Amino acid sequence: MRPPISPDSVKQLFTEARSHHHWSDQPVTPDTLRAIYELMKWGPTSVNSMPARLLFVQSAAEKEKLVPCVMGSNVEQIRTAPVTAIVAFDERFFAHSKKLFPAYDATELFANDARLSEATAFRNSSMQGAYMMFAARxxxxxxxxxxxFDNALVDQSFFQGTTWKSNFLCTLGYGDESKLYPRGPRLSFDESCRIV
Ligand SMILES: Cc1cc2nc3c(=O)[nH]c(=O)nc-3n(C[C@H](O)[C@H](O)[C@H](O)COP(=O)(O)O)c2cc1C
Incomplete structure (x- = not known):
């Protein structure tokens, strides 16, 4: 048994954490991006498959390559955020299966079932993207x-000739709290959950 994390940590991760659309000038260093990965990598994935791949877009030139791929107000957000992660997955993630889950080699299972490998890649890279967000927080x-954004255009612009495919984008930085709009409500427990 472990004690719950502190109320301040709960606030930082959940109740006071916001999706930020405006950013301070504080940069995000490569060491910080590594530190985020070193936390998120411990999040669970099915048969420890770890299909997520991350491309951290930081330079002005690479940001401009991303701009035509995104819609509406996302353009300005990408330009002004210190970093935008392209949260992707490797279609051939199972090339690492033997190493990552030595108790059972799932390589052939995925290699012989495209529907299973696609569902596994998408589901687990989405989860790993969420782990990344909470590691960052x-x-x-x-x-x-x-x-x-346009997934196909991102894939063409950044991942052509590779087995990586984009899942979602995520800006990272230190938000400008003064520009936050009022928080949206959430569904209650009774609206979202059943206990049976
Ligand atoms: C999968 C996903 C896609 C989203 N897409 C966009 C987007 O394209 N542009 C944007 O500005 N915000 C986007 N958001 C942010 C949501 O609008 C935001 O997380 C939600 O309104 C809750 O806001 P809060 O975290 O500040 O409470 C997205 C969030 C998620 C989880």
Whole structure:
């Protein structure tokens, strides 16, 4: 048994954490991006498959390559955020299965079943993207996940000739709290949950 984390940590991760659309000038260093990965990598994935791949877009030139792929107000958010992660998955993630789950080699299982490998890659990379967001929050950063973009164009612009495919985008940085709009409500427990 472990004690619950502190109320301040709960606030930082959940109740006071916001999706930020405006950013302070504070940069995000490569060491911080590594630190985020070193936390998120421990999140569970099915048969420890770890299909997520991350491309951290940081330079002005690479940001401009991303701009035509995104919609509406996301353009300005990408330009102004210190970093945008392209949360992707490797279609051939199971090339690492033997190493990652030595108790049972799932390589052939995935290699012979495209529907299973696609569902596994998408489900688990989505989860790993969420682990990334909460790892970033745990380290004091803010994030904004984004689905307002053209996946095919991102794949063509950044992953052509590879087995990586984009899942979602996520800006990372230190948010400007003064520009937050009032928080949206959430569904209650009774609206969202059943105990049977
Ligand atoms: C999968 C996903 C896609 C989203 N897409 C966008 C987007 O394209 N642009 C944007 O500005 N915000 C986007 N958001 C942010 C949501 O609008 C935001 O998380 C939600 O309104 C809750 O806001 P809060 O975290 O500040 O309470 C997205 C969030 C998620 C999880």
């Amino acid at each position: 745990a380290l004091g950063l803010d994030v904004c996940p984004m689905s307002g």
